Amino acid sequence: MPQTKADTARAGKPAPRKSAAVRSPGVSRAGSRRDGEETRERIVDAAEALFAAHGFHGTSLRDVAEAIGSGIALVTYHFGTKDMLFAAVVRRRAAYMAHERILALDAARSRAQGQPVPVEDLVSGYVWPFVERSVAGGRGWKNYSLFVARHANSPEFTRVLSEHYDPVARQYLNEFERTFPHTPQKDIYYAFSFMVGTMVAIVAEPGRVEHLSLGQIKSSDVQEVFKRMKPFLSAGFRALAPPSSSG
């Protein structure tokens, strides 16, 4: 099982506006450029938390501005529109997720030494980074995972999410096909969808399990969740393969 990581997602640095001309050269203090970056981060942090808690339409730019103690004009200056702010929230951490998943995939390929990669490694490689960050990544990552879960089943939001997550998903799908060479491609794609649905749902409300069990389950440890998810999903994939296949 992979190791936990510190919260190290940092955003790219898009120009605040199309007219980036008006910038007085470093006259006052040396860090005058940097202040803007920090402000952007604070805005994205606040938006991430509020979108996670109340959804895109349930959050106003006023809420975001208020959360960082500024006026709304500061938010629209840095991000233009609410949609662009939403995209910025996705973008910031998506790159890190992609990186972790690719690292895991490469490591699994190395271990396999040309043989088919075990399905457990593929499931872990894709699911674990997301689940682990959700629980061990601090408040920012927790908010991000809730943010993803809340918007994952809404077509108008999945477009921007897919944009960032599909390239890596395709790499995993290719590897799944190598692991299950006799399974129809269609079945693999369905199974992958099932896996993503499970992954996203579980971070949304780890408390739902407790609720249904009437308080018998006390804590939502990520290890506890993943310990079940990995065999559950791996067995699911295997069940779609013809009887005498590897995986």
Next chain:
Amino acid sequence: MPQTKADTARAGKPAPRKSAAVRSPGVSRAGSRRDGEETRERIVDAAEALFAAHGFHGTSLRDVAEAIGSGIALVTYHFGTKDMLFAAVVRRRAAYMAHERILALDAARSRAQGQPVPVEDLVSGYVWPFVERSVAGGRGWKNYSLFVARHANSPEFTRVLSEHYDPVARQYLNEFERTFPHTPQKDIYYAFSFMVGTMVAIVAEPGRVEHLSLGQIKSSDVQEVFKRMKPFLSAGFRALAPPSSSG
């Protein structure tokens, strides 16, 4: 595999308001009472479709009123607040879903004749009614399934959803425990959560599978989806059971 059914969900008849005093007795036409019921249905239909398409916060009461060609006062007269309208959308079809699932559970128990119910029957009994209605239930049920999927991962909405779905879920959980007597209860509850997450995600965007497969999969037939979901989920449940268990 269960049979399809016609679209027959009808609402209960809560009193429109606490002050239901002012009703002139049947003076004009005989069906004057019935008009109100029909109006309520039309409002719930419109709200269901709009909530499904744009979410609770993305839909205004004005949108709902406009969709049925009335003013917003008519909506608030019949349902009071937006939250109560939301609850009415859930309530109307939840009873039918519960009924279908209980029927399936009873039938499976009968077939089992006192033996443990096969896990396939439990998965089918719970998942099939939802998936089937989503695809074969007409536009109303399609909207409802999208409505559920869109709000399923948002805690403030799951409360009202759970209220209607938990009682039946508990009955299935009990039966799962009988089918897997040696599996820790905790594991069964997690697996059930995974199942629900998969079920809900798949109706939200059947098109996502096509998108990832770059057009290789042409249509989203419910039979196609369920044919994979059933063995996938059943195998997942079995994977959490100790080696020599039934199921």
Next chain:
DNA sequence: GTCTATATGGAGATAGAC
């Protein structure tokens, strides 16, 4: 880079006529 002020439109909810 940040802020105040404001333009313009839409939100949920209610009063009261018909």
Next chain:
DNA sequence: GTCTATCTCCATATAGAC
């Protein structure tokens, strides 16, 4: 049972001062 008119508040976005 339905509708018009309206209350109060909040939405996104922009202009322009500092």
